[in-house]
Amino acid sequence: SLAIYPWPTETRETLSLDGIWTFRITDYSFNNELYGFQHHWFNQSLDLIDEHYERMPVPSSFNDITEKRKIRDFVGWSWYDRKFFLPKNYHSNDNDIIIRFGSVNYKAIVWINGNHIINHTGGHLPFQTIIKKDYLHMDNGNENHITVAVNNELSHNTIPQGSYKIKNDTRTKSNRKFIESNFGFDFYNYAGIQRSVLLYFVPKIRITDLTIITDVIDQNNGIIHFNVTTNIQQQQQDKFIVQIDVFDRYGKLVNSSSGKSEGSLIIPNVHLWWPFTMHSEPGYLYRMSISLYHSIEMNKLIDRYYQNIGIRTIHIDKENYQFLVNGQPFYFRGFGKHEEYDIRGRSLDPVMIIKDFNLIKWIGANSFRTSHYPYSEQIMDEADIQGIVVIDECPAVGLSAFNPILLKQHLQTIREMIERDKNRPSVFMWSIANEASSGKIESENYFQNVSELARQLDQSNRPITAADNQYNQDYLPQFLDVIMINRYYGWYSDTGYPQIIKENLINDFIRIWKKYQKPIMISEYGADTISGMHQQPSIIFTEDYQSEIMIESHQAFDQLRSKGFFIGEHIWNFADFMTQQSLTRVGGNKKGIFTRQRQPKTSARLLRCRYWMLANITNHDYHD
Numbered sequence: 144s145l146a147i148y149p150w151p152t153e154t155r156e157t158l159s160l161d162g163i164w165t166f167r168i169t170d171y172s173f174n175n176e177l178y179g180f181q182h183h184w185f186n187q188s189l190d191l192i193d194e195h196y197e198r199m200p201v202p203s204s205f206n207d208i209t210e211k212r213k214i215r216d217f218v219g220w221s222w223y224d225r226k227f228f229l230p231k232n233y234h235s236n237d238n239d240i241i242i243r244f245g246s247v248n249y250k251a252i253v254w255i256n257g258n259h260i261i262n263h264t265g266g267h268l269p270f271q272t273i274i275k276k277d278y279l280h281m282d283n284g285n286e287n288h289i290t291v292a293v294n295n296e297l298s299h300n301t302i303p304q305g306s307y308k309i310k311n312d313t314r315t316k317s318n319r320k321f322i323e324s325n326f327g328f329d330f331y332n333y334a335g336i337q338r339s340v341l342l343y344f345v346p347k348i349r350i351t352d353l354t355i356i357t358d359v360i361d362q363n364n365g366i367i368h369f370n371v372t373t374n375i376q377q378q379q380q381d382k383f384i385v386q387i388d389v390f391d392r393y394g395k396l397v398n399s400s401s402g403k404s405e406g407s408l409i410i411p412n413v414h415l416w417w418p419f420t421m422h423s424e425p426g427y428l429y430r431m432s433i434s435l436y437h438s439i440e441m442n443k444l445i446d447r448y449y450q451n452i453g454i455r456t457i458h459i460d461k462e463n464y465q466f467l468v469n470g471q472p473f474y475f476r477g478f479g480k481h482e483e484y485d486i487r488g489r490s491l492d493p494v495m496i497i498k499d500f501n502l503i504k505w506i507g508a509n510s511f512r513t514s515h516y517p518y519s520e521q522i523m524d525e526a527d528i529q530g531i532v533v534i535d536e537c538p539a540v541g542l543s544a545f546n547p548i549l550l551k552q553h554l555q556t557i558r559e560m561i562e563r564d565k566n567r568p569s570v571f572m573w574s575i576a577n578e579a580s581s582g583k584i585e586s587e588n589y590f591q592n593v594s595e596l597a598r599q600l601d602q603s604n605r606p607i608t609a610a611d612n613q614y615n616q617d618y619l620p621q622f623l624d625v626i627m628i629n630r631y632y633g634w635y636s637d638t639g640y641p642q643i644i645k646e647n648l649i650n651d652f653i654r655i656w657k658k659y660q661k662p663i664m665i666s667e668y669g670a671d672t673i674s675g676m677h678q679q680p681s682i683i684f685t686e687d688y689q690s691e692i693m694i695e696s697h698q699a700f701d702q703l704r705s706k707g708f709f710i711g712e713h714i715w716n717f718a719d720f721m722t723q724q725s726l727t728r729v730g731g732n733k734k735g736i737f738t739r740q741r742q743p744k745t746s747a748r749l750l751r752c753r754y755w756m757l758a759n760i761t762n763h764d765y766h767d
């Protein structure tokens with residue numbers, strides 16, 4: 144299961160294949176996008192075909208690394224390869240070798256030593272497979288060769304949707320061809336091997352899945368329900384024993400269970416997992432060790448895996464339209480984000496991850512939405528550890544035409560996202576879509592299917608939500624527990640008139656609440672802002688206008704909050720981010736509170752005052 148991350152333990156080892164790989168695109172000069180397949184590129188070193196190859200870091204998006212427009216804008220099959228040795232002691236009949244890709248956007252086909260091992264579709268979630276030992280060279284002097292073909296082409300059948308036109312410039316003799324992209328979303332379709340590639344050496348008999356659900360029994364006692372899956376065959380079951388130990392943050396054993404793969408453990412004097420600012424020790428994690436022993440030789444350890452656990456409850460108070468964490472009302476304050484940075488695109492990057500978490504805490508936010516696709520496991524780990532709440536969004540952004548193939552892919556991303564993130568205390572809601580054309584009647588059946596699957600898969604019953612921007616007919620909210628609304632008064636409508644924002648927001652949200660009778664939050668509002676640009680009275684694109692939009696909106700939010708159903712505010716966006724080129728995007732979307740380099744605009748100070756005020760913490764030090 145994707146819930147088991149390749150952590151090394153006493154019985155498991157990890158070997159990273161990250162580093163510099165060889166990369167090449169199937170250039171137009173081949174005149175055939177399947178050229179690489181037809182010429183068996185998976186059987187040869189990509190840097191030996193001809194001189195048209197690049198050195199390419201993994202993980203990274205390939206787009207902004209080279210100085211070539213044709214690579215940045217490339218659409219189609221690109222190829223990666225590298226070589227690696229396997230340490231001799233991994234050649235054992237008692238283990239399996241798993242290969243795991245954190246994410247490859249959008250489609251991936253993988254070969255080891257010319258042997259095809261896995262295909263995957265979908266750009267933002269992990270995939271893994273066991274590599275057959277016959278495919279690997281373990282003996283002296285034999286290097287292994289891994290090849291990955293990547294396709295970043297989007298269509299009406301992909302999540303998210305996009306389309307391409309091959310344009311032929313017939314005005315001139317040269318008849319130049321180029322590809323025009325048209326995405327159904329407002330961010331750059333960064334592509335490549337964007338997260339780590341890991342080899343995972345695991346015992347043949349092992350723990351294969353783990354589901355954790357937590358609850359609170361009374362003032363002092365928490366409870367952990369666990370369900371461990373192994374790959375032990377039915378008739379072998381009694382030869383093995385599952386031992387569970389739970390330790391507190393300081394390494395002290397707090398409870399154990401022996402012989403049960405499914406059960407519950409009481410946690411006395413429980414220290415709950417609290418969001419940042421709600422407790423002096425937010426993000427408190429217990430550590431569970433899951434061990435598999437031989438039942439006859441009780442001290443023979445077969446496998447061990449560790450899982451961080453945050454004990455907390457989340458509920459929706461249907462009478463008062465409140466979102467409760469550990470029985471306390473929770474008000475979401477934070478951002479829609481992107482997982483993207485200068486040069487590296489959507490690459491996994493620990494430097495940027497920690498920088499962003501530091502900014503989130505500096506500004507006093509308590510949450511973010513993984514707009515518009517699931518973020519890396521390292522980001523999610525940090526959210527668990529630091530007590531930052533996550534609205535986990537699947538990659539379904541801007542869906543406009545619905546069909547069965549699309550639905551199938553959507554269901555797959557829901558399945559992979561929930562499988563990967565189900566045990567995370569930081570995940571408070573699943574967001575199943577952003578700004579879908581849910582005014583269309585076909586969307587009703589579609590979203591019924593999507594929401595039902597999400598409910599069925601998450602045994603801990605997290606609320607289901609979606610970011611919605613329909614006005615009148617809307618088939619989506621009926622399937623949601625919490626409604627998220629994206630609204631841009633003073634920007635996309637009434638451009639340049641911030642004075643209309645407050646009343647319109649109030650009317651709008653009260654109307655939506657009366658209609659659907661569910662908790663509501665605003666998941667996007669904002670204005671494109673060029674850092675350093677000022678004017679008074681403000682005009683659009685100035686820092687002053689962004690600040691004014693916020694001041695007007697915040698007044699509306701305060702009034703709505705007093706009515707009870709309004710459970711949060713996420714500004715769009717945490718930082719400026721890249722988009723495809725268009726006449727409304729000057730080097731990307733500039734709605735960030737921070738620039739793309741993570742420096743604050745005026746709006747960041749404003750938001751910082753507000754978020755700390757909402758946190759009810761007035762004594763934090765502005766000069767820290």
Ligand code: E9O
Nearest residue numbers: 328329578612629631635667732734
């Ligand atoms: C989705 C997000 O990815 N919501 C968009 C954000 C934006 O800044 C985008 O970056 O554009 C806002 C959608 C607003 C739709 C209003 C359209 C009105 C057209 C006249």
